[in-house]
Amino acid sequence: MYNHKRKEKSFWHRLWSDCGRPQSGTVAECMRRTRSAYHYAISMVRKNEECIVSERIATAMLSSDRNFWEEVKHFRSCSAVSSRIVDGLSDASCISELFVDKYQDLYGSVSYDSADLHSIVDELNQKIF
Secondary structure, eight states: OHHHHHHHHHHHHHHHHHTTOOSSSHHHHHHHHHHHHHHHHHHHHHHTHHHHHHHHHHHHHHOSSSOHHHHHHHHHOOOOOOOSOBTTBOSHHHHHHHHHHHHHHHHHTSOOOHHHHHHHHHHHHHHHO
């Protein structure tokens, strides 16, 4: 439904633009009506997103033609939003230096025996190579 509304809205918008963007008339009314229907469909999808996802997963579980795990993967593969400001810093190099300092403090806070650390590094290198 959503894709159909988008295609219909795009068609009428292009036609409206090609007609010189009239403010009144049949083309303008169709453009406004389809744009409104498209935005209404978007708001309904956002409003009912949880229900839609649950229904798709349930359908995938009950149906043999849809793969349940692909639906779950699709549901969980939302992109994470990362902040552009960390501790008041917005420059990428300053933020990376901040993380370097934090990790040095973190890893430097635990005492260790350098001989034990070297034997662990040697053992890991042997297993890797």
